[in-house]
Amino acid sequence: MEFSPVITRIAVLACLAAAAGCANSSPGTATATPSATPSSTVPGAPVTPAQQALSLESLYEDVIHQVLPSIVQITTGNALGSGIVFDNQGHVVTNAHVVGDSRDFEVTVPTGGAARKATLVGSFPAGDLAVIKVTDPRGLTPAVFGDSTKLRVGQIVLAMGNPLGFSGTVTSGIVSALGRTVIGPREGGMPGATIANAVQTSAPINPGNSGGALVDLHGQVIGIPTLGANNxxxxxxxxxxxxxxxxxxxxxxxxxxxxxxVLNTRRAALGVQVGTAIGRDGEPMGVQVGAVTRNGPSEKAGIRTGDVITSVNGKATEDTATLSEVLATLKPGQKVPVVVRHSDGTQTTVQVTLGELPGGS
Incomplete structure (x- = not known):
């Protein structure tokens, strides 16, 4: 089943706090189906509610026993976050906002023992993902990653991580919605990371859960908890x-x-540097182009420095955050109409063949 992206126009809060940050050797290729306690020992006998409850409880226990050893705690300075062991070489995937500007970390595994040293491999802030590598990978348990494109609304999921520093914490809920587009908090006046096709869940996500695992009842990681809604x-x-x-x-x-x-972000881009344009009434009125990439999509379409982009593909772009939301629903190579207001007050609509968002470092 396919789900059309839905723009979620709510404020979101990255799972950060004073002490927070919110796969088997071939990740994504293995499968794992935990055994469940039979609901009835008599063939053909009716299943009672008590037996159903015990069966589900046993399944929860099996999944937690299987996956929790793969969820580590990441310490950077005075902050804590979570991560998922990706392979036998010691690579751990987490959120970019968990690692921040740090390059060195301490990783604690749920099975105990002294914290292990880790270093940054690379970060993709635009998508809020990063990878670190543990210096000593002995005994690390890679997680099994499932296929999130096959998720269904209503599926039971478990969130595993280290909220508020309580390591190895598990919460439960369901997949509430699919195909959301959400944006993290602004930093330095710029919009936060844009998460496209996000999985919405009712499983509680608290500060420190960031970078942990959202797991289905097959024991497979189907998401990385990253944001909590905030009014x-x-x-x-x-x-x-x-x-x-x-x-x-x-x-x-x-x-x-x-x-x-990241060499291929699979994310659309206009090839411009922008900031929010403010009208005489003090309200956002679009995104003003501060610089144009040479020979990029916008320059080829005739967009120039000083122009204000007010709409992309028929959707208003009143500020940089909404522009990021719109672009997250589009694909590189797609041709879309862009409405531009020029410095002389005139307005034109140009056709832009979208480029690709550059990867992080």
Missing amino acids: PEQGPADGIGFAIPSATATDITRQIVQNGR
């Missing part, structure tokens, strides 16, 4: 969290492991 007036919204889908996470992680950086 600016009322605070965090319980039961509304978002995870990077495993299809995206494994693709980006493999590129970083193999190349040290």
Whole structure:
């Protein structure tokens, strides 16, 4: 089943706190189906509610026993976050906002023992993903990554991580929605990471869960918890969290492991540097072009420095955040109409063949 991307126009809060940050040797290729306690020992006998409950409870226990050893705690400075062991070489995938600007980390495994040293392999801030490598990978248990494109709304999922520093914490919920597009908090006046095709879940995601695992009842990682919904007036919204889908996470992680950086982001770009344009009433009125990539998509379409982009593919782009949201739903190579207001007050619509967003370092 395919799901059309849905723009989620809510404020989101990255799972950060004072002490937070919010695969088998061939990740994504293995399968694992934990055994469940039979619901009835008598063939043909009716299944009672008590037997059903015990069967589900046993399944939960099996999944937790299987996956939790793959979820590590990452310490950077005074902050804590979570990560997932990706392979037998010691690579750990996490969120870019967990690693921040750090290059050296300490990793603690759920099975105990002294913290292990780790270093940054590469980061992709635009998609909020990063990979670190543990210096001593002995005894690490790679997780099994599932196919997030096959998820269904209503599936039971478990979120595993280290919220508020409580290592090895597990919460449960369901897949609430698919195909969301959400944006992390602004940093330095710039929009945060854009998560396309995010998995929305009711499993509680708290500060420190970032970089951990969203797991199905087959014991497969189908997402990386990254954001929790936040109402600016009322605070965090319980039961509304978002995870990077495993299809995206494994693709980006493999590129970083193999190349040290992302070579193919699969994300659309206009080839411009922009900032939010403010009208005379003090309200956002579009995104102003500060620089244009030479021979890039926008320059070829006639967009120039100083122009204000007010719409892309029929959707208003009142600020840099909404522009990021719109571009996250499009593909490189796609030709789209872009409405541009020029410095002389005139307005034109140009056709832009979208380029590809550059990868991180």
